[in-house]
Amino acid sequence: MxxxxxxxxxxxxxxxxxxxxxxxxxxxxxxxxxxxEAILTREGALRAVTGKYTGRxxxxxxxxxxxxxxxxxxxxxxxxxxxxxxxxxxxxxxxxxxxxxxxxxxxxxxxxxxxxxxxxxxxxxxxxxxxxxxxxxxxxxxxxxxxxxxxxxxxxxxxxxxxxxxxxxxxxxxxxxxxxxxxxxxxxxxYAGEMKKSIFSVMNYLLPEQGVLPMHCSANVGEDGDVALFFGLSGTGKTTLSADPERRLIGDDEHGWSGRGIFNIEGGCYAKCIGLSREKEPQIWEAIRFGSVLENVMLDDQRTPLYDRKDITENTRAAYPVDYIPSSVVPGIAGHPKVILFLTADASGVLPPVSRLTPEQAMYHFLSGYTSKLAGTERGIVEPEATFSACFGAPFLPRPPLVYAEMLGEKIAEHDVRVYLVNTGWSGGPYGVGKRVKLEYTRAMVRAAIKGDLEKVPMRPDPVFRVAVPESCPGVPQEILWPKNTWKDPEQFDRQARELARRFQENFAKFKDIPSRIRDAGPKAE
The missing domain is CATH 3.40.449.10 (Phosphoenolpyruvate Carboxykinase, domain 1)
Known part of the structure; x- marks a missing residue:
């Protein structure tokens, strides 16, 4: 018919x-x-291969x-x-x-x-x-x-x-x-992700006219109703860090912030699963079952997913309903956030793994949106590549970045939100020399930021990036909090830090009519 x-x-x-x-x-x-079109894995998920295009x-x-x-x-x-x-x-x-x-x-x-x-x-x-x-x-x-x-x-x-x-x-x-x-x-x-992101682009156009800030972030909430937002581009850890057994997941990627609070734009999650393990990410691991979709994941002869393999692409993905995560918030609605975390995967290895931002620094780093594009997230990306993506989501923003940044600044001030910069990237050297910050350490820093534990310890300003770095953090070795301590060559670290600061300045120069208090809150290359 x-x-x-x-x-x-x-x-x-x-x-x-x-x-x-x-x-x-x-x-x-x-x-x-x-x-x-696809085959079933041993756990019952549907596995599809997307051919020549494995990213956006x-x-x-x-x-x-x-x-x-x-x-x-x-x-x-x-x-x-x-x-x-x-x-x-x-x-x-x-x-x-x-x-x-x-x-x-x-x-x-x-x-x-x-x-x-x-x-x-x-x-x-x-x-x-x-x-x-x-x-x-x-x-x-x-x-x-x-x-x-x-x-x-x-x-x-x-x-x-x-x-x-x-x-x-x-x-x-x-x-x-x-x-x-x-x-x-x-x-x-x-590549199925094109559907998801095109819808997000439309919402990014429509919501500001309703007085709602659309955000490329994940969100979770604690038992006391304390909401945390995790901003970041693909591969920085939004999905992994927000899927915390100690907190309830609101959503893993796209949210709106209205006058009433936070709401999830989606009803599911789209997680990178390269290197996925039951030990490190148990909630995501258990969510990949019948009804879930795996993209470009290698399987063995028994159709068991081989998450460490990247034969097809490093951008292997899992899609599943948000209620596959235990204790998720359905419908995905909660109050105003208490803490915002900007996630960056710094491939140069010089940003502190966690630091507190002033309101002016928060606006600067939101407009900058610094991270490293990770392999496979877009066609042609084969290793980490430094990039600046305004509002941590420039590919999906139809309107000028200042529209979204001004809305965020107003909401941070109205609700007295604490903002942190979290580097989930490299430590001990740049990509190829150093190693990514251990997930267990990043989780500990995030939890300390959300609980307010970092507000109770002394902080010192980073001499180049000028963010406030805590001198200690529960569950984290003190020496890694200052990345220079992890490099073998301190002079090389200084050169690399100044180079990254210069790149921040060059990128920020494209923004016009920015108040000097925000422009001057960024890194200094001298």
């Missing part, structure tokens, strides 16, 4: 066989197996240059414009392709707070993609499903390869977002 289904309330319908609409998990698993394709992402949004977008290499006529032609080609298939449809929501949630429809060529997005978005009740009217639709056709000369794309891959029409087209890539 072919039924006309509107992509959204603002765009044209196309017809498809609707038998595969809002299927339960077992039916999607059966379909993926029957179609040869940021250079193939476009925003449609439409009158209603044109003056609000931060156009440039992140938000590349696409003409509406080009988008329309691509839309017709993609829908013609999908009408010849039997796509899988999921209706759900982004935003756990009903006051700010977005109804979404996802139309997938593949069953395993539909299972992935079903587990990542917020799943409606039967009553909500009967009333569901999509305001955003994704049409995901990985088998459709664009012709750049004909379709106006850069390559065979495309992620094209029409904010005016509430429509996203994705094709030419099997």
């Amino acid at each position: 072919s039924t006309p289904i509107y992509a959204t309330t603002r765009s044209n319908p196309f017809s498809f066989d609707d038998r595969n609409r809002n299927l339960p998990v077992p039916a999607l698993v059966e379909a993926a197996l029957a179609r040869g 394709s940021p250079k193939d992402k476009f925003l449609v240059n439409e009158p209603s949004v044109r003056d609000k977008i931060d156009w440039g290499p992140v938000n590349q414009p696409m003409d509406p006529e080009v988008f329309d032609r691509l839309y017709r080609r993609v829908t013609e392709y999908m009408e010849k298939r039997q796509p899988y449809i999921f209706d759900g929501y982004a935003g756990a707070d009903p006051a700010h949630r977005l109804p979404i429809r996802v139309i997938n060529e593949l069953a395993w993609h539909n299972l992935f997005i079903r587990q990542l978005l917020i799943r409606p009740t039967q009553r909500e499903l009967a009333e569901h009217r999509p305001e955003l639709t994704l049409i995901v056709a990985p088998g459709f390869k664009a012709d750049p000369a004909r379709d106006g794309t850069r390559s065979e891959t495309f992620i094209a977002i029409s904010l005016e029409r509430g429509l996203i087209l994705i094709g030419g890539t099997y």
Whole structure:
């Protein structure tokens, strides 16, 4: 039976066989197996391989240059414009392709707070993609499903390869977002993370107009209702550090901060699982079971996942519902945060593993968004590469970074939030010489920051980065708190630290009309 289904309330319908609409998990698993899209692991998770693209394709992402949004977008290499006529032609080609298939449809929501949630429809060529997005978005009740009217639709056709000369794309891959029409087209890539991040990009556009700060962060809450936020790019430890057995998980990657508090934008988690072990990350380990999706993970002859292997990519991933984590908060709503942690994976090995920031330093480091892109998170990244990503999420920000930074600064001041910079990267030398800070030490520092233990110990300013470094921390060797102590050559450390400070300054120079109190809060290379 072919039924006309509107992509959204603002765009044209196309017809498809609707038998595969809002299927339960077992039916999607059966379909993926029957179609040869994936296989089952020993623990029951569905394992898929994404082919040549094992990470996001940021250079193939476009925003449609439409009158209603044109003056609000931060156009440039992140938000590349696409003409509406080009988008329309691509839309017709993609829908013609999908009408010849039997796509899988999921209706759900982004935003756990009903006051700010977005109804979404996802139309997938593949069953395993539909299972992935079903587990990542917020799943409606039967009553909500009967009333569901999509305001955003994704049409995901990985088998459709664009012709750049004909379709106006850069390559065979495309992620094209029409904010005016509430429509996203994705094709030419099997990497499921493109769906998740394109939805986040739309929420980053919509929420500020509702007075809500969208954030690329994980969040958890303690028994006393004390909320902590963990900002950081992929690979810095958001998912790992927020999945703490001593606290309840709100969400692992995307949140909104409204006048009432924090809410999860998603209903699932998307964890990097390279090097995953039961001992270090027991909650994530136990969450990978029937209903979960593994991407690009090697298996042995018994179909046991080999998490230490990176034959396909280092960016191996696991997707699962947030309620697979014991004691998770469902729905993902909590109060205002008490502590914010900016996570960075410093590949140069010179940033302190934990330090306290003043409000001005918090604004500086939020706008800077320094970290190292880790291997596999984007196409072409094969080893850690220093980068500055405004607001710890520049690839997903349609609006200028100052829009989000000013909102964060206001909320930090209003709620008297403590802010820390946590380096989950290298110690004892740069990448290739030193080693990553042990997870057990990072966990101890994070817990001390959240509990307020670091407020009880003396702190000294770092001479280059000028952040306040604690002289001690429970459960952490004192010598690693000052990274210079871990280097064999102190003079080489000083040179490396000054070089990183110089890079901070060069990056920050692009921000105009910044108050001097914030601009002067950064590192000093002299």
